[in-house]
Structures are given as structure tokens and as C-alpha cells.
Amino acid sequence: MKSIQQRLLTSLLIGLPLLWVLTSSFIAWRLWHEINEMNDTQITQVARYLIGVSADEDNDNDKDDYDYDDKQGENKEKHTAKIYNLKSKQLSGDLGDAEDDYMGFAIWxxxxRLLMADENGQSFAFLPDQHGFLEEDDHTYQRLNPFSKRWRLFYIHDEHSHKHESRVIAVGQNLDSRxxxxxxxxxxxxLPMLVGLLAxxxxxxxxIRRGFRPLTKISSELEQRQPQDDSPVTAEVPKEIQPLVTALNILFVKVADTLAREQRFTADASHELRSPLAALKLQADLLQQQILQLSGIEDDSQLFYHTQQISKGIERATHLVEQLLILAKIEPQQQLPPEQLEKVDWLMLTDVVLSDVNRLAREKHIQLKRTVHCDNPADILPILINPxxxxxxxxxxxxxxxRYCPEGxxxxxxxxxxxxxxxDxxxxVEPQQLARLSERFYRPAGQSQLGSGLGLSIVNRIAELHGLTLAFTNRSAPETGFIVTIKNTIKNTIKN
Structure with a gap:
């Protein structure tokens, strides 16, 4: 399950941009609609203004548009359209990025016949039957030349002109500019909204990270806490988290008290169990000696056998108690205290261990051998350990x-x-049993040797506390035997 912080960040980082896109799309759609309406209104207002301007032009013009030549008997057109050409650079004021071809007009x-137009309006098409805006789906719009397709055109008729009836006025706005x-x-x-969104x-x-920082601090503190540590968590947390911290502090006291009682019980059991077992072992040994010294007792060999079985049972119980006590001491630990770790002389340490087990090996005529696979003994598994x-x-x-190897x-x-x-x-070991060898109290079937099934479990736990891994394999054919490997995970390696 994802963390609350990650879920919040994921939801917000997806939700906020999505909300921004939807909002921006709605604003863009409304802005596009409103600006189109505003420009269309501007076009109609310009058209109304041109109606008045064209009428004023007629009142100021005292000459006829046409002169007749009596000699030839034909009308000769002497009228020329008035073309207005005003560049934006000639205008004053802040015009922004306005183009010269932003708007155009024409009057027929x-x-x-074209009576009046500006430089853009000269290319407008004369449509005597068109009234209002020329829409894109109109067949007339489709048959106009490509230049006219770039314009939003509005046609209006001046029905009240006192000289030229039914004048046609066209006002257009360049769609690219719009x-x-x-x-x-x-x-x-x-753009400001995008910058605001990113901010x-x-x-x-x-x-969010600042709000979760107290929880991160508490998590780090709890990760490094030892089970027997009953000191309260003192980190400042929000009021909503304070009940949880209070409950954790109470739990720490209970756990530490429980562990202390278990440790006291382990110490007492260590003393109380070893002493009676040692006494029983001594009595069994004395009984064996007495049986050997006595003679003439019927079935004395049978009595001696039973005393041997009693002695072996006591040895097994003693071994089991020792293993259980060791496991009880190391099991609660999450990690070894740094003050207990040190760099050791592996040759000296293994000398001590080999001498401890040498007697048992000699009893079974087993040869013990130590091999160092590096030139410098200081390079052997360079880690800090609890000796x-x-x-x-x-x-x-x-x-x-x-115990499990045959003699010799x-x-x-x-x-x-x-x-x-x-x-060895x-x-x-049977391949299907390799994965279970480190389980507590597990012993492969058919074993007659003395054991409790805890030895390899203790080995595995000690390896974990040192950051090492335990691996079991059989030797490759044609050789037979068993290999136990303690591997380094490198996180505890001593850096030179």
C-alpha cells in the first residue's frame, strides 16, 4: 500500500493540471466566443459609419459621375473610385501589433461600380444579393477567390442614399489577424495561469513534505530504536498524530518491561536448569563407574546400557537448554550495538573455535582443516563483528x-x-530439505545423532545480525558432501 504522502502528491499532481486544463479550455472557449462577437460588432459599427461617410461624400461632390460627349453620342465614364491607403506607421498612439490589412471596406x-474602398477593400467581391455576414457554409463563400476566404465579410445596403440608390457596402476583417x-x-x-499553476x-x-516531516522523523527514530528502549518519542507532531505518539510511548514501556522480565527469566532459567542437569549427569557417570566396578550382578551389561542412555538424554537436555538460552538472548535484537562490534584476527578466533571442537572430532576420527584463500590474512572477510x-x-x-559426518x-x-x-x-543433504535447514527444531528424517534442531537456526540469526547471508548447498558430483557459506552483503565492510 502506498504511503499517504505519495498518494496525496500523486492525486494533486494529476488532479491540479487536469483541473487547470479544463478551466483553461473553458476560458479559451469563452474568450474566443466573446472576441468573435466583439469583432463582429465592430464590423457592423464600421458599416453603419460608412453609410454616413458615403452620404457626406455625395453632398461635397458637385460634379456628376458621368459626362456625355455630344459629338460621339456615347457616354464616357470619367468616374474613378476613391482609394484610401493609410499605413499604420503614419498613425500615432500605441497600436500594438496591429497589421495594415486588419480591416477593409468597399462601397459599390x-x-x-466601385465608388470607394481602401487598399484591402479593392479585392472584395461585389455581392448585390448578400445581406449580413457571409458564413463559411454559404456556397457564395466557397466560390470566392482564395484571398477573400481569409476575410470575415459583412454586406449592407444603403437604401436611403439620395443620389445612388441601393449602394452596397462591404466591411471585412482579416481572419488571420483576428x-x-x-x-x-x-x-x-x-501563460500567467500556467506559471501560477507551476508555482x-x-x-x-x-x-505536504513539510507537513509529513514529523512523521518521517518519528519513523527514522523508531527504525533505530532498540526493543528494550522505553524512552518516549519527543518529536513535535500535529495534534492529530499526538494520540498515536502517546499510545506508542505507552507501548514502548510495556514492551521494555516484558523484555526485561523475559531476560530475568532467561538468566534465572540459565542458572536453575544447568545446575540440576549437571548434577544428574554427575550421578549418571558415578552410576556407570559403580556398575563397572561391581561384578556378579545379573544383566549388568543391560544396566550399563540404560545408564548410558540416561547420560545421553541428560547431554541432549543440557545441549537443548544451552541452545534455547542462546536463542532467547539474540532473537529480540534487531541489530547489534556499535560498541559490541570490532575488527578481529580471524586466525586467532578460528584457532580458539577449532580447539573447542577438536575433542569431539577426535572421538569420531574426523580431520579438521583450515584453508585461507587470500595472501594477506588481514583481507579475510573485512567486517566488524561481535567476537x-x-x-x-x-x-x-x-x-x-x-555430528552428521561419518567417521573418518x-x-x-x-x-x-x-x-x-x-x-565436508x-x-x-537431500535437495528438497536444503531450504528448511535453518528452521527451528527442524531435523531431516532418519537422523540418529544427538541434536535439537536449533544449531543452524542460531547460525542464521547471528548472520542476519551481522548483515550476512547463510547459504546451504551440496558439493558438485562426483564429490559428495555439504557446504555452508556465510556471505558478506558488503554493507558492514570495513573501508580501508
Whole structure:
């Protein structure tokens, strides 16, 4: 399940841009509609203004549009249209990016003769039957020349002109310029909104991370806390989280108290269980000696056998108690305290362990061998360890190999730069049982050797506390035997 912080950030970082896109799209659509309406209104107003201007031009013009030549008996057209050409650079004021071809107009008489126009209006088509705006779906619009298709055209008829009846006035606006104006207007709206959106997203991310910072601090503190630590969490947290912190502080006290009771019980059990078992073992040994000294007792060999079984049972119980006590001590630990870790001399440490198990190996005529696979002994598995626990780890591995190997076997302790291996030439383990060897109280079927099924479980736990991994494999054919490898995960490596 994702964290609350990640879910909030994901939702907001997707939702805010999506909301912005929807809002901006609606604003752009409304802005496009309103600007089109405004420009169409401007066109109609210009058309009305031109009606008055054209009438004033007629009142000021005292000459006839046409002169007749009596000699030839034919009308000769002497009228020329008035063309207005005014560049934007000649105008004063802040015109922005207005183009010279932004608007145009043309005025025709009822015969289609051009009376007045500007430079753009000269190319407008005379449509005597058109009234109002020429829409794109009109067939007339489609048959106009390509130039006219770039214009939004409005036609109006001056029915009240006292000289030229039914004048046709056309006013057009360049669509490219209109679209450019709309795009510029939308850019003025959208770009600041985009910058504001990015700034708002950054603010949201910063605020969420700042709001979750106390929880992150608490998580880091809890991750490093030891189970027996009952000190309260003192981090400042929001009021909504304070009940949780208070409950955690109460739980820490309960857990620490429970662990303290368990440790006291373990210490008491260690003393109370070892002493009676040692006494029983002593009594069994004395009984065996007495039986051997006595003679003439019927079935004395049977009595001696039973005393041997009692002694083995006591040894097994003693071994089991020791393993359980060791496991009870190391199991609650999440990590080893730094003050307990140190760099050791592997040769000296393994000398001690090999001497401890040598007696048991001699009883089964098993040869113990140590091999160093590097030139410099200082390069052997360069990690910080707890020497006491690691002696127990190696001793358990060797003890396990000695117990389950047949007499006359060879057990080799290999020391390498990144691993420690215990290799024997015994019968090995069934492949389907390899994955379960580190389980508590698990022993492969058919075993007659003394054991509790906890040795490899303790080895695995000690390896985990040191950041190491435990691997079980059989030797490759044609060789037979079992290999236990303690590998380094590099996170605890000593840096030179």
C-alpha cells in the first residue's frame, strides 16, 4: 500500500493540471466566443459609419459621375473610385501589433461600380444579393477567390442614399489577424495561469513534505530504536498524530518491561536448569563407574546400557537448554550495538573455535582443516563483528558437521575475502530439505545423532545480525558432501 504522502502528491499532481486544463479550455472557449462577437460588432459599427461617410461624400461632390460627349453620342465614364491607403506607421498612439490589412471596406453602386474602398477593400467581391455576414457554409463563400476566404465579410445596403440608390457596402476583417489577436489575448490569460499553476504545485509539494516531516522523523527514530528502549518519542507532531505518539510511548514501556522480565527469566532459567542437569549427569557417570566396578550382578551389561542412555538424554537436555538460552538472548535484537562490534584476527578466533571442537572430532576420527584463500590474512572477510557471537556461529557449524559426518571424514574451514565456508565430504543433504535447514527444531528424517534442531537456526540469526547471508548447498558430483557459506552483503565492510 502506498504511503499517504505519495498518494496525496500523486492525486494533486494529476488532479491540479487536469483541473487547470479544463478551466483553461473553458476560458479559451469563452474568450474566443466573446472576441468573435466583439469583432463582429465592430464590423457592423464600421458599416453603419460608412453609410454616413458615403452620404457626406455625395453632398461635397458637385460634379456628376458621368459626362456625355455630344459629338460621339456615347457616354464616357470619367468616374474613378476613391482609394484610401493609410499605413499604420503614419498613425500615432500605441497600436500594438496591429497589421495594415486588419480591416477593409468597399462601397459599390447598384451597378457594381466601385465608388470607394481602401487598399484591402479593392479585392472584395461585389455581392448585390448578400445581406449580413457571409458564413463559411454559404456556397457564395466557397466560390470566392482564395484571398477573400481569409476575410470575415459583412454586406449592407444603403437604401436611403439620395443620389445612388441601393449602394452596397462591404466591411471585412482579416481572419488571420483576428485569430492572432485571439491567440495573443488567450496567451495573456493562460501563460500567467500556467506559471501560477507551476508555482502552486511547487508550494503544494513543499507543504505536504513539510507537513509529513514529523512523521518521517518519528519513523527514522523508531527504525533505530532498540526493543528494550522505553524512552518516549519527543518529536513535535500535529495534534492529530499526538494520540498515536502517546499510545506508542505507552507501548514502548510495556514492551521494555516484558523484555526485561523475559531476560530475568532467561538468566534465572540459565542458572536453575544447568545446575540440576549437571548434577544428574554427575550421578549418571558415578552410576556407570559403580556398575563397572561391581561384578556378579545379573544383566549388568543391560544396566550399563540404560545408564548410558540416561547420560545421553541428560547431554541432549543440557545441549537443548544451552541452545534455547542462546536463542532467547539474540532473537529480540534487531541489530547489534556499535560498541559490541570490532575488527578481529580471524586466525586467532578460528584457532580458539577449532580447539573447542577438536575433542569431539577426535572421538569420531574426523580431520579438521583450515584453508585461507587470500595472501594477506588481514583481507579475510573485512567486517566488524561481535567476537563472542561469531565464535558461537563457527562452532555451531563445525559441531553440526562433526555430528552428521561419518567417521573418518574431512571437514574444512575455508576463509575467503568475502565469505566463510564449512565444507565436508559426508553424505550431503537431500535437495528438497536444503531450504528448511535453518528452521527451528527442524531435523531431516532418519537422523540418529544427538541434536535439537536449533544449531543452524542460531547460525542464521547471528548472520542476519551481522548483515550476512547463510547459504546451504551440496558439493558438485562426483564429490559428495555439504557446504555452508556465510556471505558478506558488503554493507558492514570495513573501508580501508
Amino acid at each position: 453602386d447598384k451597378e457594381g 485569430q492572432k489577436m485571439i491567440v495573443d489575448a488567450m496567451s495573456v490569460q493562460v 502552486f504545485i511547487g508550494l503544494v509539494v513543499w507543504l 563472542i557471537l561469531f565464535k558461537l556461529l563457527i562452532r555451531n557449524l563445525l559441531d553440526n558437521a562433526i 571424514s574431512l571437514i574444512e574451514l575455508q576463509l575467503d575475502t568475502n565469505a566463510i565456508r564449512v565444507v 565430504n559426508g553424505m550431503g
